[in-house]
Amino acid sequence: MGVDHRKLGMWAFLGSEFLFFGGFVTAYLLYLESTAGGVGVEVFDIPFTSISSFVLLMSSLTMVLAHHAHTRGDLRRMRLWILATAGQGMVFLGGQVYEFNVFYREGLVLTDSPFASAFYVLTGFHGVHVFIGILMLLSIFVFSLIGKIKPNQHLKTEMIGLYWHFVDIIWVVIFTVVYLIPEIAVL
Amino acid sequence: MASSTVETKGFKGRPKGESGLSAWITTTDHKKIGIMYFVTVLVFFFLGGAESGVIRAQLAQAEMDLVTAEIYNQVFTMHGITMVFLVVMPLSAAFFNYLVPLMIGARDVAFPRLNAFSYWVYLFGGIFLYSSFFLGGAPSGGWTGYAPLASDAVSNMAFYAVGLNILGVSSLAAAVNFIVTILNMRAPGMTFMRMPVFVWMSLVTNFLLLFALPPIAVALFMLNADTVVGAQFFEPASGGDPILWQHLFWLFGHPEVYIMILPAMGIVSEILPTGSRKPLFGYAAVVFAGAAIGFIGFGVWAHHMFTSAIGPVARSAFALTTMFIAVPTGIKIFNWVFTMWGGKLRFHTPMLFSIGFVSMFTIGGLSGVTHAIVPHNAQQHDTYYVVAHFHYVLFGGALFGLIAGIYYWFPKVTGKLMDEKLGKVHFWTWLLGFNLTFGPMHMSGLLGQPRRTAVLPGELGGTVELYNLLSTLGVVVLIGSALVFLFNLIRSIKAGQAAGDDPWDARTLEWITPSPTPSHNFDAIPTVTHRDEFWHRKYAEDDAGKVVRVPAGASEDHDTDHEGEHIHMPDPSYWPLVQTLGVFPLGYGLVYLNFWLIGIGVLWMVIGLYGWIIEPLAEGDDDEPEDAHTPTGAAAAAH
Amino acid sequence: MSSTQAPEHTDPAEDHGNHPTPRKYVHIAIVLAVLTALEVSTYFFDFGVIAIPLLIVLMIVKFLYVAGWFMHLKFDSRTYSRLMYTGLFFALGLYILVVVITLFDSAWTP
């Protein structure tokens, strides 16, 4: 087939990841109203989440620009965009931590209802994915500084990019299916 | 030849040992890893077998109290988990490892270090699961882990949730690895329709793993959250739905049973033609049937839930899909039989086990079809009739096929033949013991014996007791038979007859290589022009259209001239082993909800990963520098 | 599988060259931003019955944009798309069935 092993492997893995997130989304959808009398979708703060979703979406742009710079051997610019991407990822994660805190104070407790469990575990796993992505971005940043990543090794940036974009499109789905639609349908 | 191509500096250097313990624990050679899988499986098989011995001893007579209900429940749970996750699946992985690269004409798998990683995670996952026996009791919620019983602390299912996820990581990594290997690393000319059936079945199996593992990972994470943190996923009191567990489990669980059978089907598809001295009957149909089984296998999961809380429409739909799966399976059965038809059969041990496979699997398959008759499934479900079904397909099917494979490829791996006489003793006692053990279960199940009962209720009557006694006697035969097998293995390794490169007059590429296969597999990567390439190098039609052996020497590869050329093989590495040791702190941390342990485990694995990334690279590694990479395999041929 | 590749991408190793320019990427990002704004507006304004179908369509469009352009599926070997869409197909098919069975054909009475 003559394609690169690593990229093929990454895509196979991402194909599998759809089923992973799909499972949690399924549980969440089934448990939308299983709030055990506690807090439900009404705690969502759509404007706030919209902003952090937007930040994550835009991090895909900087990611693809980093890759583009790398394909042209421009490591300096690549590093810049990588940092920008990681920064936006951190903003997103920070937003999530903040959001969890607010929800928790408003009474959405993981152990209180199936709805709460499903919400926290689904978005939490997404957060873990973002976190891993940030780790990879920072690593490639450092590696390119110490010369471990060479200008011709843009495949590495591309792989991290694939993962990053994947995490982004999963959030595109989560934002719509977990936040917006229930907000409209249930309330 | 395959030694390191990178200088070693300091701790970052890569190990070089080519023999001894360190060669094994640092190896990235797919053949060594395959052997390690095999040996580990053997140990777990004896553990699982010993557990089944406890089960059968307890059920030998009615109302026995050899072991307490508590122990019994742990034992049957661990028996199921062991046989499924620590025996049949990894034994298939052992064959993938050893054979797939050889059969497609490659020098290794796509990601050699990841391959070592898979093995170590499997080993440590197994040890982790078994450690539960010493830490307050093994899981006792059944291998299906039905919630909410499983989320009750008394079932000890935290070890199950974490342990199976660890094993899942191993399988997922292996699945990605083999998919890439098969898609990407085939020798020039090895098109899809020239691939050996075993490689095809490996491909299908690994796709099944790729898509079936995530649902159970999800379910296990939820279970873990429920047991350890107190989440409410399956808690009916607060509105959780226990049936969700069943859906997620069987979404994995049913493809899983085909994950266990397809490799064995691949193996007999290689052995039957060799033993019959004919090509496989209807190659294309066998391949497509295998793929169809894999595909349809995703759409039948709820047939394990026919008596659960699902409605008539779902029951009907899943009854139909379930029945339908008999069609592709039947295609395979008949094609195998007609492979033998008109051949000249040689009954060496691998052939005997393969014929045993076809025969015994059919019995299990037919009882499977009777399960799909939903109104009557309500009588069969959770009785020994089901236990009979799945042992016929798993033991009579998967295990017979895999054992056939052991006898068949043993000469390739060791260079020695296994003793034929002992092999035949093994086969006949195995066949007898197997049928004696599981045959009567059909009847005792229909007569009302439920499964997973710590005592055999006396009220079921003397007939059921008689059947149970027969089953227990069967295990005695099986134990004897297994010891014969073990003895044969050890003796043949030590003092077996030399095998030569091609003892069976076989058909596929692995037999081109010397036995045992050197670490670089092929001196020159073969160019493939036929299905059953090796056979076509040995035989040709003469002028009269008769098939005759071509003179020796023609089996040399076309593009020789590789002598003295440097073949780059992946270097050994410590890191897969070092990194995976982190599953212990992580695993125990998750079971006991200790954030320190979790932190240590995660940190350990991350550091291990950096070690892995930073260690000096060699050509042929999974991480080789970009410009050194040239596409191999089929691509070169296809263009 | 290589035989089924579209002719213009016969050699994937080469096609880094015909990737879009940064300008194109920025264009796409702007489109994505606008679509997101439209999504969020369903929260502030009442779209009636079309709100949910609209959200789903927007989600799919955004998904395809990111996958197609940022992840280069449009330009890369078809094998990648096949892997991804197979995963997506199984995920959607299986989980939708689970939801349908649970909601419409089970005894569940929470």
Added chain:
Amino acid sequence: MRENPRPQRTSLRRARTITASVVLASLALSACAGDQSALDPAGPFAQAPHDLIIPVAIIAAVVFVLVQGLIIFSVVKFRTRRDDDGSLPVQTHGNTRLEIVWTVVPAVILAVIAVPTVQGIFEQMGEPDGDVLTVEVIGHRWWFEYYYPDYDIYTANEMAIPTDTPVRLEMTAADLARSPDQGVIHSFWVPRLAGKQDVVPGQTTYLNIEASEPDRYLGMCAEYCGLSHANMRIRIEAMEPADFDAWVEGQTTPADVPDDGTLAADGRALYHDLDGRQACATCHQVWEGEADRAPQQGPDLTHLMSREEFAGAIHELDEETLRAWLEDPNSLKPMQYEVNGIGMPDLDLTDEELDALVAYLLTLDPDA
């Protein structure tokens, strides 16, 4: 050996006859099936699936004979003969027509089986016609509770039903009285009356049963439910409708209060107050006609002695066993009271207390 082949052959033959007769005998035995056999239906809801599986079993047997026959034939016919010349057999690669046959024929067979299967599913799950008796079934770890809403009767393990009357079971699972908290999945299965149906906490499932003959039908919980899953049995006492009415009559009369000064009266006092230890009345109910009957954590004891077996129907209900049960319940049936609050606790009763309590329990009989 050669001089005397006879005895050997006869012993071989004898061995063969013995094996054959054992096999035949066991098959024959299984035909006249026991009390919990799925092969011996005793009511319409067990008969229908039985009538469906028989033709399927015959088809399976035919396929079995066909496949094994083909294998044995090939093995015998195409084995390499001793005088083989070493040449290769004809190298056939396949035969499209044959392959189509063995694709289409099984497909057609299955399609034919599928029709009655689907019909059967809808019949099995539908509501029965006619005069239907409703019984609520609650699966507890590890005993079944029955409630007759029409008569306000609570009982355990043994369910009385009238013959020739369809009974609709409305089933759920719970451990602590009726709270689904802690409940686990069980499965209600009385093979001679119907197939099984799982009993799920938090949900209601339904099962139809009907007995054609008066008899005591045995059953068991069929879904693994933990420690004492094996000890969770079911008894269905099918009786003529007149007897059933009498039974209802007995069950709906309140329990007698023993006369003062008797041992049983002491027992009754202990039943309500065990000085600091958890009293029986906190988990059990003996309805004496005052307050409403309500579900409890343990089995209803109002008419305990009208049952033949107890403790998940694994033990004969007699004085001796009852005493042993009160003395150390876990020795008769493993339970998890200490760790999980499931089952019956060991209350450290003294001999005198045991005497009194047993004497009291023995009075709980509507026919006495």
